Amino acid sequence: MDTNAPVLIGADTLEALVANIFRASGCDAAEAGRISHHLLGANLAGHDSHGVVRVPRYVEWQKAGYVVAGQQAEIVTDGGAFAVLDAKWGFGQTVAPQATALGIERAQQHGTAIIALRNAGHIGRVGAYSEQAIAAGLISIHFVNVAGSVLVAPFGGTERRFSTAPFSVGVPTDPPVVLDFATSRVAEGKVLVASNGGKALPADALIEPDGTLSGDPHTLYGEYEQVGPRSPSNGLGAIRAFGEHKGSGLAFMCELLAGAFTGGGCSGPVDARGRIANGMLSIFISPRHFGTEAAFRQTAEDYVAWVKSCQPDTPGGEVLAPGEPEARLRAERLKNGVPLQPDTWESIIRCARSLGVTVPN
Ligand code: NAD
Numbered sequence: 001m002d003t004n005a006p007v008l009i010g011a012d013t014l015e016a017l018v019a020n021i022f023r024a025s026g027c028d029a030a031e032a033g034r035i036s037h038h039l040l041g042a043n044l045a046g047h048d049s050h051g052v053v054r055v056p057r058y059v060e061w062q063k064a065g066y067v068v069a070g071q072q073a074e075i076v077t078d079g080g081a082f083a084v085l086d087a088k089w090g091f092g093q094t095v096a097p098q099a100t101a102l103g104i105e106r107a108q109q110h111g112t113a114i115i116a117l118r119n120a121g122h123i124g125r126v127g128a129y130s131e132q133a134i135a136a137g138l139i140s141i142h143f144v145n146v147a148g149s150v151l152v153a154p155f156g157g158t159e160r161r162f163s164t165a166p167f168s169v170g171v172p173t174d175p176p177v178v179l180d181f182a183t184s185r186v187a188e189g190k191v192l193v194a195s196n197g198g199k200a201l202p203a204d205a206l207i208e209p210d211g212t213l214s215g216d217p218h219t220l221y222g223e224y225e226q227v228g229p230r231s232p233s234n235g236l237g238a239i240r241a242f243g244e245h246k247g248s249g250l251a252f253m254c255e256l257l258a259g260a261f262t263g264g265g266c267s268g269p270v271d272a273r274g275r276i277a278n279g280m281l282s283i284f285i286s287p288r289h290f291g292t293e294a295a296f297r298q299t300a301e302d303y304v305a306w307v308k309s310c311q312p313d314t315p316g317g318e319v320l321a322p323g324e325p326e327a328r329l330r331a332e333r334l335k336n337g338v339p340l341q342p343d344t345w346e347s348i349i350r351c352a353r354s355l356g357v358t359v360p361n
Pocket of ligand 1: 047049050122123124125126127144145146164165166167168178179180181182183184185186187188190278319320321322323324325326
C-alpha cells in the first residue's frame with residue numbers, strides 16, 4: 001500500500017473543520033468562515049500551496065501575535081478614486097476582501113480606483129480578489145509583495161532579495177480570464193507541499209549558494225522533521241525568480257509598488273520577530289464607465305476562443321486560457337473531494353486536537 005497516497009476529504013467537511021479550528025483559535029464565526037472558505041477555495045482551484053496546508057502556520061502566527069483576529073483595515077488616505085489602507089496585521093482573508101470591496105465600490109463611482117493595502121496578514125491566493133472584482137464586472141490588476149519575507153534570488157544572483165511577490169489580473173469575460181501567479185519559479189507553498197511528500201519541484205526551481213540549481217526542498221528549509229514546521233530561515237539556498245530577467249523584473253516591480261509605494265515595506269526584515277505582511281497595490285477598471293463594455297467583452301471573448309483554437313504542441317494537448325485549469329479542478333474537487341498529502345492532513349488533525357476541536361472520522 002502506498003502510505004504517501006493522498007487522502008480525499010469532502011470539501012464541506014474540510015471547510016467546517018478549518019472554520020472550527022479558527023473559531024477555537026480566537027476568531028469570530030464570520031472571520032473563521034472567511035479564512036476557511038478562502039483556504040479551501042485555493043485547494044479547490046488546485047493551489048494546494050495556498051490552501052489548508054497553511055492552517056497550522058496561521059494558528060502559530062495568531063498565537064505569536066503576528067496576525068490579529070477581528071481587525072479591520074483602516075483608511076489612512078482617501079482620495080475618492082484612490083485610497084491607502086493600513087491592515088494593521090489583520091487576517092488577510094478579512095482585510096484583502098475589504099480592500100477589494102472598497103476598490104469595487106470606488107471604481108463603480110469613478111470608473112477606476114487604485115487601492116494601496118499595507119500590513120495585511122497573509123492574503124493567500126491573490127486570484128480570489130480578481131474573482132471578487134470580476135463578480136462585480138470589473139477588470140483588476142494586483143501587484144503583491146511580502147514584507148519581511150526574503151526567499152527569491154534575482155536574475156543573475158544566488159542570494160535572497162525578493163519575496164515570492166505574486167501578480168494577478170482578472171478580466172470579466174464569460175468564462176472569466178484570471179492570471180494569478182507568484183513571480184518566483186514556484187510559490188513557497190509549493191516547496192512546503194513538496195517537503196510534505198506532495199508534488200515534486202522542477203529540478204531548477206531552487207538555487208544553492210554556490211549557484212547549483214536544485215529541486216530539493218532542503219535547499220530552502222535545511223533539515224526538518226517529516227511532520228512538523230518548516231522554516232525558510234533554516235535553509236541556505238533560495239527560490240529562483242521565474243522567466244529569467246523578465247520575471248525577475250516583474251518581481252522587482254511588485255516589491256516597489258506593493259512594498260515601497262504602499263508603505264508596508266519591501267522584502268527583507270521589517271520586524272525583529274520575523275513577522276511577515278502582504279502589501280497589495282490594486283487597480284480596478286470598470287469597462288461600463290469607459291463606454292467600451294459590450295465591444296470589449298465581445299472582442300475579448302472572440303480572442304480567447306481564437307487563442308484556444310491554436311494547434312496544440314503535443315498530440316491530445318490543449319491550449320488553455322489563464323483561469324481554466326482552476327475552474328476545471330474546482331468542479332472536479334467539489335464533486336470528488338480535496339486530495340491532501342497524509343502529512344498535511346496529519347498536521348491539520350494535530351492542530352485541531354491541540355485546540356480541542358473534534359476531528360471527523
Ligand atoms: P502557477 O505557477 O500554478 O500559475 C498559475 C497561473 O497560470 C494561473 O493563472 C493559471 O490559470 C495559469 N495556468 C496554469 N496552467 C496553465 C495552462 N496550461 N495554460 C494556461 N494557463 C495556465 O501559480 P503559482 O506561481 O504556483 O502561484 C500559486 C498561488 O500562490 C497563486 O494563487 C498566488 O496568488 C499565490 N501566492 C500568494 C502569495 C502571498 O503572499 N499571498 C505569494 C506567492 C504566491
